[in-house]
Amino acid sequence: xxxxxxxxxxxxxxxxxxxxxxxxxxxxxxxxxxxxxxxxxxxxxxxxxxxxxxxxxxxxxxxxxxxxxxxxxxxxxxxxxxxxxxxxxxxxxxxxxxxxxxxxxxxxxxxxxxxxxxxxxxxxxxxxxxxxxxxxxxxxxxxxxxxxxxxxxxxxxxxxxxxxxxxxxxxxxxxxxxxxxxxxxxxxxxxxxxxxxxxxxxxxxxxxxxxxxxxxxxxxxxxxxxxxxxxxxxxxxxxxxxxxxxxxxxxxxxxxxxxxxxxxxxxxxxxxxxxxxxxxxxxxxxxxxxxxxxxxxxxxxxxxxxxxx
Amino acid sequence: xxxxxxxxxxxxxxxxxxxxxxxxxxxxxxxxxxxxxxxxxxxxxxxxxxxxxxxxxxxxxxxxxxxxxxxxxxxxxxxxxxxxxxxxxxxxxxxxxxxxxxxxxxxxxxxxxxxxxxxxxxxxxxxxxxxxxxxxxxxxxxxxxxxxxxxxxxxxxxxxxxxxxxxxxxxxxxxxxxxxxxxxxxxxxxxxxxxxxxxxxxxxxxxxxxxxxxxxxxxxxxxxxxxxxxxxxxxxxxxxxxxxxxxxxxxxxxxxxxxxxxxxxxxxxxxxxxxxxxxxxx
Amino acid sequence: xxxxxxxxxxxxxxxxxxxxxxxxxxxxxxxxxxxxxxxxxxxxxxxxxxxxxxxxxxxxxxxxxxxxxxxxxxxxxxxxxxxxxxxxxxxxxxxxxxxxxxxxxxxxxxxxxxxxxxxxxxxxxxxxxxxxxxxxxxxxxxxxxxxxxxxxxxxxxxxxxxxxxxxxxxxxxxxxxxxxxxxxxxxxxxxxxxxxxxxxxxxxxxxxxxxxxxxxxxxxxxxxxxxxxxxxxxxxxxxxxxxxxxxxxxxxxxxxxxxxxxxxxxxxxxxxxxxxxxxxxxxxxxxxxxxxxxxxxxxxxxxxxxxxxxxxxxxxxxxxxxxxxxxxxxxxxxxxxxxxxxxxxxxxxxxxxxxxxxxx
Numbered sequence: 001x002x003x004x005x006x007x008x009x010x011x012x013x014x015x016x017x018x019x020x021x022x023x024x025x026x027x028x029x030x031x032x033x034x035x036x037x038x039x040x041x042x043x044x045x046x047x048x049x050x051x052x053x054x055x056x057x058x059x060x061x062x063x064x065x066x067x068x069x070x071x072x073x074x075x076x077x078x079x080x081x082x083x084x085x086x087x088x089x090x091x092x093x094x095x096x097x098x099x100x101x102x103x104x105x106x107x108x109x110x111x112x113x114x115x116x117x118x119x120x121x122x123x124x125x126x127x128x129x130x131x132x133x134x135x136x137x138x139x140x141x142x143x144x145x146x147x148x149x150x151x152x153x154x155x156x157x158x159x160x161x162x163x164x165x166x167x168x169x170x171x172x173x174x175x176x177x178x179x180x181x182x183x184x185x186x187x188x189x190x191x192x193x194x195x196x197x198x199x200x201x202x203x204x205x206x207x208x209x210x211x212x213x214x215x216x217x218x219x220x221x222x223x224x225x226x227x228x229x230x231x232x233x234x235x236x237x238x239x240x241x242x243x244x245x246x247x248x249x250x251x252x253x254x255x256x257x258x259x260x261x262x263x264x265x266x267x268x269x270x271x272x273x274x275x276x277x278x279x280x281x282x283x284x285x286x287x288x289x290x291x292x293x294x295x296x297x298x299x300x301x302x303x304x305x306x307x308x309x
Numbered sequence: 310x311x312x313x314x315x316x317x318x319x320x321x322x323x324x325x326x327x328x329x330x331x332x333x334x335x336x337x338x339x340x341x342x343x344x345x346x347x348x349x350x351x352x353x354x355x356x357x358x359x360x361x362x363x364x365x366x367x368x369x370x371x372x373x374x375x376x377x378x379x380x381x382x383x384x385x386x387x388x389x390x391x392x393x394x395x396x397x398x399x400x401x402x403x404x405x406x407x408x409x410x411x412x413x414x415x416x417x418x419x420x421x422x423x424x425x426x427x428x429x430x431x432x433x434x435x436x437x438x439x440x441x442x443x444x445x446x447x448x449x450x451x452x453x454x455x456x457x458x459x460x461x462x463x464x465x466x467x468x469x470x471x472x473x474x475x476x477x478x479x480x481x482x483x484x485x486x487x488x489x490x491x492x493x494x495x496x497x498x499x500x501x502x503x504x505x506x507x508x509x510x511x512x513x514x515x516x517x518x519x520x521x522x523x524x525x526x527x528x529x530x531x532x533x534x535x536x537x538x539x540x541x542x543x544x545x546x547x548x549x550x551x552x553x554x555x556x557x558x559x560x561x562x563x564x565x566x567x568x569x570x571x572x573x574x575x576x577x578x579x580x581x582x583x584x585x586x587x588x589x590x591x
Numbered sequence: 592x593x594x595x596x597x598x599x600x601x602x603x604x605x606x607x608x609x610x611x612x613x614x615x616x617x618x619x620x621x622x623x624x625x626x627x628x629x630x631x632x633x634x635x636x637x638x639x640x641x642x643x644x645x646x647x648x649x650x651x652x653x654x655x656x657x658x659x660x661x662x663x664x665x666x667x668x669x670x671x672x673x674x675x676x677x678x679x680x681x682x683x684x685x686x687x688x689x690x691x692x693x694x695x696x697x698x699x700x701x702x703x704x705x706x707x708x709x710x711x712x713x714x715x716x717x718x719x720x721x722x723x724x725x726x727x728x729x730x731x732x733x734x735x736x737x738x739x740x741x742x743x744x745x746x747x748x749x750x751x752x753x754x755x756x757x758x759x760x761x762x763x764x765x766x767x768x769x770x771x772x773x774x775x776x777x778x779x780x781x782x783x784x785x786x787x788x789x790x791x792x793x794x795x796x797x798x799x800x801x802x803x804x805x806x807x808x809x810x811x812x813x814x815x816x817x818x819x820x821x822x823x824x825x826x827x828x829x830x831x832x833x834x835x836x837x838x839x840x841x842x843x844x845x846x847x848x849x850x851x852x853x854x855x856x857x858x859x860x861x862x863x864x865x866x867x868x869x870x871x872x873x874x875x876x877x878x879x880x881x882x883x884x885x886x887x888x889x890x891x892x893x894x895x896x897x898x899x900x901x902x903x904x905x906x907x908x909x910x911x912x913x914x915x916x917x918x919x920x921x922x923x924x925x926x927x928x929x930x931x932x933x934x935x936x937x938x939x940x941x942x943x944x945x946x947x948x949x950x951x
Contacts, residue, residue: 004414011412018405022423025469026435029442033434036441088323088332096324104333106581111340113577117532117547118566121554122343125350125563132346184340203321204646205679205737207666209693209744219692223683242431244533249554259433259533266437266537276441279434286430 036276047272055277064261064278071257074172074247075240078179079187082236083229085180086187093188094195105192112185120249123181127174127250129165138163170252178246183239187232194228227297234293238286258282344570351563370560371568380565383549389457390535390545391528394467398524399517401468402475406516409476410483427473436537439466443538450540459543466538471527475520482516522580526573595658597622597747597780598643598671603652605638605804612638613649614804620748625774625781627795629788631827635804636784640750643782644673656747667696672741673750676757678733680725686712686736687721693744711743714773731762742777751783755790767793788828792816800824821947825871830902832877832913836868836945850911851887858945867948874916876942879903880935881928887936889913894926901925905934 004011037056039049058064093104111119126132141163148158168174202224206216222229244259251257258278265275323329354367374380405424409417427435443449443462450459486509494504532547539548546569553562596619605613613635620626628636641647643654645666653662661669672693681689687708694704712718715735725733734754741749754770755763771794774781785791791798792812800807800815800823808820819825822833839846839859846859848870862868880886892904892912901922903915913936917925928934 001411001413004412011408011414014404014408014411015414018401018408018424019420021401021469021472022427025439025442025465026427027423029435029438032445033438033441085332085336088329089336091323092329092333093324095322100324107337108340110577111344113526113573114344115530115547115566115569115573117530117550118347118569119344121550121562121566122347124554126343126346132342181339181343184336199677199679200321201675201677201679202681204644204666205673205675205681205740206692207646208644208671208673209740210667210696211692212667215696220681224681238429238431242433244433244536245551249551259431262433262437263536266440272441275437279437282431283434286434290429 033276033279036273037280039273039276041271041273055273056281058274059277059281067256067258067261070172070255071241074175074179074255074257075237075243078176078183078240079233079237081176081180082184082187083191083233086184086232087191087229090188090191090195093192108185108188116182116245119182120178120245123178124169124249127168127177129167129169133168134165137166169250170254172251172255174250175247175255175257178250179240179243182243182246183236186239187236190228190231190235191225192228194225194231198224230293230296234289238289241285242282347563348567348570351560351567353560353563355560370564374561374564374568377561379544380546380549380561383544383546384565384569386460386543387529387546390460390464390467391525393457393460394464394471394528395521395525397464397468398472398475398528399479399521401472402520402524403479403513403517405472405476406479406483409480424473424476427470428477432470432531432533435470436466436534439469439534440537450543452542462538463535463543463545466534467528467531470531470534471524474527475524478520478523479513479516482513482519486512519580522576525576529569529573594621596620596655597657598782599653599655599658600639600643601653601655603639603642603649603654605635605642605647606650611804613642616652616801616804616806618799618806618809620780620782621797623778623780624796625771625783625794627791627798628782628784628801629791629798629827630786630801632786633803634801636786636801637752639801640673640752640782640784643748644671644750645669670747671750672744672746673752674734674737674741674754676752676754678737678757680728680733680736680740682725684725685721686717686723686725686728689725689736690740690743693740697744707743711739714742714776715739730757731766734758734766738773742773742779746779748780748782751781753784753786755785755787763790770794792828800827802827819871819944819946821949822869822871823949825944825946830874830914830916832872832874834870834872836870839868840864850907850909855940856945862945862947869946869948870943871946872938872943874902874914876939877913877915878937878939879905879915879917879921879925880937881925881932882935883933884935885937887938889934889936891925891928891930891932891934893930894922896922896926905936 004015035049036047038051038053039047040052040054042048059068089108093101093108096104128134141159145154145159148154148156166173168177198221202220203216206220207213211219241257242259243257244263247255247257247260251260253260259282262275262278262282265271265278269275350363351370352366352368353363354369355362355364409421409424414420448462450462490508490512491504494508499507530547532551535545536548536551539545544552546565550562550565553559598620600616600618600620603613603616604611616635616639618626628639630636638647642649645661645664649662653660655661656670681692684692690708690711691704694707699707708721709718712721715738717732717735717739720728720732725736728736734757751770755766758766767790770781783791783794792815795812797809797811798815799809802823808815808824810818810820815824815828819828825831826833834851835849836856836859837847837849839856839862841860841862841864843860844855844857845853846856846868847853848856851870856870859868887907889905889907892906895902895904899919901917901919903917903922903925904912905915906912915936925934
């Protein structure tokens with residue numbers, strides 16, 4: 001790497017467009033939205049910056065607090081499900097024969113390349129009360145019912161009189177399925193990368209010292225890939241928290257998350273300052289999560305570096 | 310003669326464990342079943358409740374989608390936006406990657422963070438911010454602006470969120486560049502420009518292609534940010550589908566979606582070819 | 592030898608697909624010895640070690656430890672422990688935790704673990720480092736942790752995979768001696784894998800030379816050096832000049848050797864006619880004199896100075912080059928001569944050996 005002063009003109013020729021674009025179309029919008037968040041609506045399209053904190057104060061209203069808690073809960077539980085499914089999936093890919101690996105990875109990544117709206121719409125199609133998923137469950141119900149009849153338990157109607165379709169849409173279950181569906185590929189990749197970096201001799205050493213499979217997983221494999229798991233959790237959780245499309249389509253307006261309410265402030269309620277305050281709050285939450293991770297990473301490296309000198 | 314031993318899987322052949330294989334297979338079914346059902350029902354001969362009951366094979370809805378002027382317009386808009394924003398994203402991304410790779414300068418970590426920021430912040434925040442920005446400065450596209458200039462605002466928004474992704478991909482490729490190659494070229498008499506053209510650019514090519522395809526996909530994929538920056542005359546495919554889905558579900562959408570999935574598959578295949586092409590040369 | 596072997600490797604064959612990594616290997620390991628598996632890379636020595644540890648299952652054959660068949664027993668249930676080539680010291684555990692890990696698996700009481708860990712760390716001179724994390728240690732210190740971690744379990748046999756290859760030259764020499772001393776103190780058998788013949792010669796009580804999955808020779812270092820079983824072993828252990836025997840017949844006292852012509856070689860007569868033989872002469876069994884004389888004429892080439900001795904390269908009449916070891920005084924005299932000067936080789940025929948090209 002060379003010092004920027006050595007060839008200042010070339011440096012500026014590269015730096016200016018790059019920084020300029022971000023300053024104009026990224027930083028400036030963030031500044032304006034901050035100004036809006038401390039302003040008041042004057043007319044239909046005009047917002048005046050009055051340095052009020054009223055918009056932020058409204059974030060403590062019970063329904064907004066409930067909204068935030070619901071969003072955190074939905075994103076949190078979906079992240080946990082993604083991790084629980086993603087880890088074994090990554091483990092299978094990482095230990096597969098080298099010839100297979102790229103193809104198994106492709107299977108997991110391919111949905112990511114498919115349009116988000118199309119994927120959500122596809123899920124919407126099969127999750128309805130008359131959709132394919134309920135068809136499948138009904139078929140299973142009929143088989144189970146038939147089996148019960150066969151063994152002479154038919155008159156008790158243990159499974160109910162007839163199949164009751166499970167309602168997913170407009171319920172939190174539908175939103176969680178959607179969130180997991182959309183973000184699972186993101187969860188797998190960092191865990192896979194961490195597993196791929198791990199030398200197999202560590203696992204062998206653990207086994208050699210008398211630890212069983214499960215103990216080796218708990219004491220060696222999981223701790224040594226924890227960095228990947230944390231990265232996976234963060235890059236899954238943050239977009240989930242800001243999800244708009246999934247709750248809008250699968251929640252049918254009955255399971256709102258933060259983004260849906262923000263959108264309403266801009267498109268329906270026309271309360272831009274409050275919408276701006278909410279978006280900035282979401283942004284702060286994101287920053288806090290990232291900062292916590294950075295601090296944790298720094299402490300880890302300092303802990304190791306402490307006795308070096 | 311010693312007896313032959315049964316070969317049991319090694320202790321860490323997780324990929325050969327039945328329970329884990331089941332998780333993988335179920336996850337794959339979960340990821341693909343909805344899309345496959347969608348594609349199948351795009352051929353369903355049913356007007357109402359098109360995605361519920363199978364009534365026979367037809368390609369009518371592809372014809373119908375192709376004749377739906379507003380859907381086609383939205384589709385064209387999406388592709389136009391994707392192409393233009395990809396070109397800009399690759400150029401800006403490459404420039405940014407070179408800045409981060411080549412120079413040491415004050416507040417560099419700050420600049421690095423700034424570049425990464427559009428990647429990490431929630432889409433809704435960026436969408437809201439850009440929309441408010443355009444309205445604050447009164448930067449509305451006047452009605453009647455000729456195509457494709459009526460898409461300017463959306464394209465600007467798309468470049469803003471996709472070029473940092475391209476920059477990351479290109480930077481990763483740059484980092485694998487052995488600077489001794491540059492020195493060797495100079496030692497053999499090449500000028501700065503010749504070094505760039507003959508040594509750095511060929512090395513960078515797979516990164517540029519990968520970054521470009523990523524930017525293209527992101528642009529084509531985006532709903533939230535476009536939703537905030539688009540006007541009534543500048544509807545993109547995802548925004549159009551969203552508005553259609555809210556009213557009714559028709560096989561027409563399935564047909565149009567299937568076409569887009571096909572485009573994505575082709576692009577992914579191209580990306581993979583270049584990816585392996587890049588690896589071969591390492 | 593009537594001692595019961597501590598490990599018996601019986602007719603072990605290992606195939607990966609169509610590739611044969613090990614072919615019908617049988618070795619017995621005795622209590623309290625340092626045993627080296629020596630060979631070039633890809634000869635199968637590491638695979639054999641991993642079969643003993645339990646990470647690989649042999650395609651055919653058995654592994655017996657203390658007379659019990661262990662072939663199907665998983666690595667965590669075998670009374671052997673391994674020091675890995677990369678050491679595999681767990682980076683997220685302190686030195687003490689690393690050493691304690693195996694004892695915890697044995698469910699020993701905490702107090703006993705503590706004393707045993709302290710004892711093991713003292714043995715490898717790491718007592719002051721017990722709370723350090725592995726990335727605060729040097730390569731040599733990490734290796735000691737790996738040693739202590741394996742030895743604290745009191746294994747029947749300690750397996751070492753290329754134990755010195757990751758260390759720099761000076762540390763390697765010191766560690767050779769230390770490993771031998773450590774082995775004498777703990778009295779546990781060591782099986783070490785190495786590609787470095789000087790390491791094997793210096794440390795091991797017995798050495799098995801492997802090549803392409805086959806056992807070429809199993810002997811103590813002196814026998815291996817003095818009486819190599821075939822040309823491969825002779826070439827692999829130490830320096831040697833190999834001359835092809837082009838013609839010999841049973842009963843004759845002479846044989847024709849490439850570059851040297853017909854010479855008195857009664858030993859060759861013991862082999863049937865047509866058997867591919869070589870004449871092996873170690874560089875230290877040749878003497879050089881300046882000028883012409885009774886012996887093999889040659890011209891002087893490079894002299895590679897090694898401090899206490901030199902390796903002198905000479906060229907025979909037919910262009911073939913021969914290495915000769917000379918002491919410091921003699922090589923100083925030779926260095927006075929111009930390259931290309933006429934010299935005479937005197938070969939000590941009593942030390943020269945007739946070997947099969949291949950023992951297999």
